[in-house]
Amino acid sequence: MKPAHQGSTRPLLTLVIPTRNEAGNVPELAERLSGALSGLDYRIVFIDDSSDETPEVIEELRRRDPRIRLIHRDEAEQRGGLSTAVIAGMELAESEYTCVMDADLQHPPEKVGEMLKVAQSSGADVVVASRYARGGGYAGLASPARRIISRGSRLLAKLVFSEARKTTDPLTGFFLVRTRAISGLQFRPTGFKVLLEILVCAPDLKVREIPFRFQPRRSGTSKATLRQGLEYLSHILSLFWYVPSAGRFWKFAMVGSSGVVVNMAVLISLVELAGADKTVAWMLAVGASIMSNFLLNNAFTWRDVRNASRIHFLMRGALSYPVAILALGANFAVYYPLKDAGHLFPTTMADYAYIPAALLGILAATAVNFTLNSQLVFRQSKPGTIPPDTPPAEIARKIQNELKADRVNVIGVPDMNVLARSGVPHRTDSDLDRSVIELVIKTRQPSLVVTGPRRLPQARTNARWANSLAVPIVSEEEVVGVIYATRTSSEPFTEEDLHWLTARTAAAGPVFEPRKIAPEVRRG
Template sequence: METEGRAADRAGGVLGERTGRVLLTLVVPTRNEAENVTGLVDGLRESLTGIEYRVVFVDDSTDGTPGVIRDLAEQDGRVVLVHREGAEREGGLSTAVTTGMDLFSGNSEFTCVMDADMQHPPDKVREMLEVARSGEADVVVASRYARGGSYEGLSGRTRRAVSVGSKYLAQLVFKEARKTSDPMTGFFLVRNEAISGIQFRPTGFKVLLEILVCAPELRVAEVPFGFQARNAGVSKASLRQGVEYLTHILSLFWYVPSAGRFWKFALVGASGVVVNSAVLITLAEVFDAHKVIAWMFAVGLSILSNFLLNNAFTWRDVRHSSRIHFLLRGALAYPVAVMGIGANFAVFYPLLKYVSAEFPFYVVFNFLGILAATAVNFVLSSRLVFKPSLPRNLDPNAPPKQVIEEMRRELKADRVVLVSMQDHSPLDGDSHALTAADRGVIRLVTDTSQPTLTVTGPRRLPQARTNARWTNSLAVPVLQNNTTVGVVYATRRSTEPFTEEDLHWLTAYTSTASPLFE
């Protein structure tokens, strides 16, 4: 990857104006936009008068675009080129955006992402920045679908239909996407501090959707804008991008625990129907059990399977505090399921009795009853069965050995070390307990002030019928007045590696640990 600003600057660093902190970094992915970048730079210069900003072009072009941007950088030190070659271009627009954000957002308060084709008007950037600076929002979305906006610049009815359909699909699956009328826009501004420490892995070109889903606590505001016709060049929209969008939706749904939780619950419920039917038929037909007895066993086992799957899939990010807590949750799942059955009957029976018992009405009423039961079951499961337990904070007045033992027991860790930043040594004084690799992880956490999870596997593939043991570590900084005063470092060698839930627990647990390092 080559990073350039002024003509004299080549790969290997960012010099001059580019190293200083600015208020706003604009990340602009480009691919064969030679005819558009000059107009964009001129428009931003006019719009952002009096504002300290930087324009970062992350370029994957095969035409003369890099040369045009280099000329612009010679004239204006605020223009930066990051030119990618070969394998660096994998992921296309999404990785271009995240590359620009990773490289430069640390030196600015806000980052704005926009296209280079002039369909995103440069004069909107100042308005978006003013909304963000007012403190009303962490993300400001330039929306084509808000009142006062338009998407007339989308060429053809097919593309407009695809755009609208993609928007509604995202909003249907992810409640976070409903914070804005245009979760598919490529024109948005974000407060960098609000997304600090989050590792985004977008697929395709919908980076905003990734941010909204992966950081559901973000406050969102939007400003309307008219999506303009392309100034020059050729649109990059294609069937492949459509496939990438669907892949991105599936990836977020599967890998982000809180994403699409209702639909995960519905999938688990569907699997419960299969379990219920299989048990009922097996007991009644194979073992000739009484139908009522078979039904009772079928209901009981389907509720149990639903609970286990919801615990492992739907609410896998909601940690149970102990085995007793887990068993209590399982027991509570049964009365909640009974209340769901009651909601089903409360909808089905009155409709059946007072409307019609004829086909196909009773089938429709049964479906409505299932919807009511699912909604009641989901709400009660969210608020009762899988209600997040309050994060337990350590006692800052407790002896370090007691704190260490509590963390070691909770994490099932082989060892836990409290490292003071005053002398970079463990509080117990045993500096030999830390290897060079341990110190490297601790140094990384100290430099970034961000928690980290590392998992190192075996040097070769395990033999058949054996379980590989993994070397795991968790490292969490302890902050006092935004300064790292210590690091909590835990390691475990086990067939079960640490998880992100372990990292979240340790981060919450150590939030009051600064007195230990005084």
């Protein structure tokens, strides 16, 4: 990439605008943005993949307005198309808010100021400019085919991902986001619907929307192609597979379908091959399918829900059996009264009422089973609030016990002193990995470091790993300390451990402020 201008101050807003052969639209866009955002501290970052004179046009605009920055990507950097362009621009934003929009004037520049006001007044993390909200419109979708595809794509996203239902237009390319709210997200730029990825990967974001009318293109040609449609389907599949919480109900349904296969395979094998009693074989088959479903749900559907210990894992497995029995009861409760209710159906179907009754029973059982698994078997334990008078050493001890860490240290900033500790102490402060701690302080991002054992002359299955977790403690927008946990074990820390500690630490800022640490604790 070749940056043409480097901003030196932290603005309120950065506009990320991908361009590809938009020389006829860029000057008017810049002029209208200047008028709409008059008096505001903003920057414009053009991420350009053009093969025409667009870079020269933007460069001329930049000479007249230093708030404009040009990133012209070479052919190798253009792989991934629009999505990688948007992500590249968002990674450069250092402002409080980032707005993504198109350069073709189909997104009215005058709406940006309104989106910013909504974000500031409501405290929203994301403000979506929606074509489908009341008062919006999509006249810019020139053909009936494009309108059908747009509506179908939107329906698919909202059907698969519950997070997409936060807005009427999860596939819009016109949105504003609080920059810090998406800091640290690992994007998978498979498709071009970046907003959908933000909503799915950060499901707790507060979302608001405003209507806008999608305008007809003024100049140039549309970039919509069949290839982009296929990329969208690939993006849906990628998010579904790689984001643990995405499409959780459908993952549960897939696992349930596999349980039917396991059930029938065990039942037929026991009856036909082992000569078992059919009732006994049925009971064993049901038991096997319940266990199969639990293991797959643990590994796939709820893989982001950590097991505190092996005992915890076994308890969840045991709990899955009464939950399955309750779901079976829900199935029967719906099926039994409807199986002979022929009067509810047309005369020609009266004798077959048991079939829709069975289907409704299955739906009821699935709903009950999924709800109970979510709320009981795989309930996500959320760290509670930390009372402000809790001694830091006590919090360190609780964190050590939960993570089964060898030691947990609370490091003060900026002097890097140990404010509180729990567990086996380090031999000296030099044993702390200061480079990791300094990186966490600088980036404000948590870190997981795993160091494997040295090379051995033969393979080992019980090799010990030295690993650490480092999470910043933030209070009033400042890093006031770092929680640093270490463990040397054949079971290294995982991403789930890091997520848990990050959530646990989120409420600890006021507790660990240096001015609140007693002098004797500071001395360790």
